[in-house]
Amino acid sequence: MNFGIARRLVRRLTALFALCALSTAFAQSGKQQHARLSLISNHTAIVPGQSDWIGLRFDLDPGWHIYWINPGDSGEPPKITWQLPGGMQAGDLQFPVPQRIPDHSLMDYGYQGSVVLLSKLTTTSAPASKQAEISADVRYLVCREVCVPGKDHLSLTLPMAGGGRSAADSVQIKAAEGHMPRPLPAGVRVSATSNSEGFTVIVTGKSRELGLISDFIPADEQVIENTVQPAISPEKDEFVIKLKKSEQLDRPISQLRGLLLAGDRAYNVSIPVRSNQSNTQHRKKS
Numbered sequence: 001m002n003f004g005i006a007r008r009l010v011r012r013l014t015a016l017f018a019l020c021a022l023s024t025a026f027a028q029s030g031k032q033q034h035a036r037l038s039l040i041s042n043h044t045a046i047v048p049g050q051s052d053w054i055g056l057r058f059d060l061d062p063g064w065h066i067y068w069i070n071p072g073d074s075g076e077p078p079k080i081t082w083q084l085p086g087g088m089q090a091g092d093l094q095f096p097v098p099q100r101i102p103d104h105s106l107m108d109y110g111y112q113g114s115v116v117l118l119s120k121l122t123t124t125s126a127p128a129s130k131q132a133e134i135s136a137d138v139r140y141l142v143c144r145e146v147c148v149p150g151k152d153h154l155s156l157t158l159p160m161a162g163g164g165r166s167a168a169d170s171v172q173i174k175a176a177e178g179h180m181p182r183p184l185p186a187g188v189r190v191s192a193t194s195n196s197e198g199f200t201v202i203v204t205g206k207s208r209e210l211g212l213i214s215d216f217i218p219a220d221e222q223v224i225e226n227t228v229q230p231a232i233s234p235e236k237d238e239f240v241i242k243l244k245k246s247e248q249l250d251r252p253i254s255q256l257r258g259l260l261l262a263g264d265r266a267y268n269v270s271i272p273v274r275s276n277q278s279n280t281q282h283r284k285k286s
Contacts, residue, residue: 034064035142039134039156040116042173045164046132048087048123053173054156055116056080056093056138064144065110068098070219070258072226073106075147078117078140085132087125094118096179097259097266098217107226108143109217116176132158181259181266185209190269192256193276194245199224199256201241201271211263213239219257222248 040055056078058066067075082090095117098109121134135155141147158164167173184190185207192201203213213232218224225244233240243256256271 033142033148033150034061034144035059035066035140035150037138037152037154039136039154040169040172041156041158041167042170043164044167045159045161046088046121046123047163048125048160051120051122053118053177054090054121054134055118055169055173055176056136056154057114057116057169057172058111058140059114060112060142061144063112064142065099065101065108065112066115066140066142067108067110068095068217070109070217070221072101072108072110072221074103075108075110075143076141078138080119080139081137082119083135083137084121085129087123088132088134089122089124091120091122094120094180096176097181097261100215100217103143105227109226116172118173118176118180130160132160134158181268184260184267184269190260190271192271192273194252194273195276196245198245199243199273200276201243201256203239203241203260204237206237209265210267211265213241213260213262215259215261216241216243217259217261217266218243219259220253222246223253223256224258 036059038057038059040057042053042055046052058078060066067077069077071077077095078093080093084090096111096115098111101108101110101112123132133155134157135153137151137153139149139151142150188203188205188207188210190201190203192199201216212234215232216224216230218226223246225246228244231242233242252275253273256269256273258269259266260269261267
């Protein structure tokens with residue numbers, strides 16, 4: 001096992017042990033470390049029969065970070081358990097586009113400073129009370145050199161009403177929504193081939209929405225070598241992206257999932273992968 005793989009294994013085991021020790025650590029002390037969490041709302045009231053965003057905000061100490069859905073070479077993304085009145089449901093957490101965060105010889109995907117994760121809150125029927133008590137238990141890892149486990153119980157009370165004004169935090173909600181990945185623009189197509197060393201992704205088609213492609217961030221762990229920056233070549237009517245396979249990838253994959261960063265936007269992609277055992281990148285020229 002080489003040094004890079006050994007270091008990743010140590011970091012992952014450290015994160016796992018930290019999560020296992022979470023309950024004991026916080027039974028002894030309720031002090032929050034390096035992160036302050038809060039629930040924020042898009043509107044001042046809950047409207048029965050409608051859906052609206054609710055935000056989970058992290059404010060992190062300088063130099064500390066939390067993780068995206070694929071944490072990269074170490075860490076775990078935040079987990080949330082909701083406690084809601086009857087007739088209300090919360091969707092899965094939605095994560096904005098992450099940053100690359102170098103950590104010595106490792107590369108993490110996550111967030112520094114302040115970040116808002118979103119969940120779609122749907123009210124299918126009016127609760128018995130005139131107020132909705134929205135609560136959540138959050139578990140997370142916050143890291144800088146070492147990882148510190150955290151947990152918090154959050155709550156937010158909103159009135160039930162026929163309508164509501166934009167809340168004070170709606171600007172943060174809208175900013176977070178604007179940083180969410182989106183589908184590829186119409187007319188843009190992606191394909192991928194695989195060989196023993198890596199993947200070659202071809203992006204074709206024209207769209208005014210699609211700017212210069214700057215990065216690809218994998219959505220699945222242990223598929224791409226995170227510390228190796230994608231090699232991106234703009235060619236006539238297409239982009240060619242070369243990705244190095246992770247040394248831990250020991251199986252063929254049929255879909256390459258991730259974020260395609262272009263301009264100031266990011267696009268969700270799930271790219272069918274065609275095997276190319278000859279190592280010759282054969283593609284049709286336009």
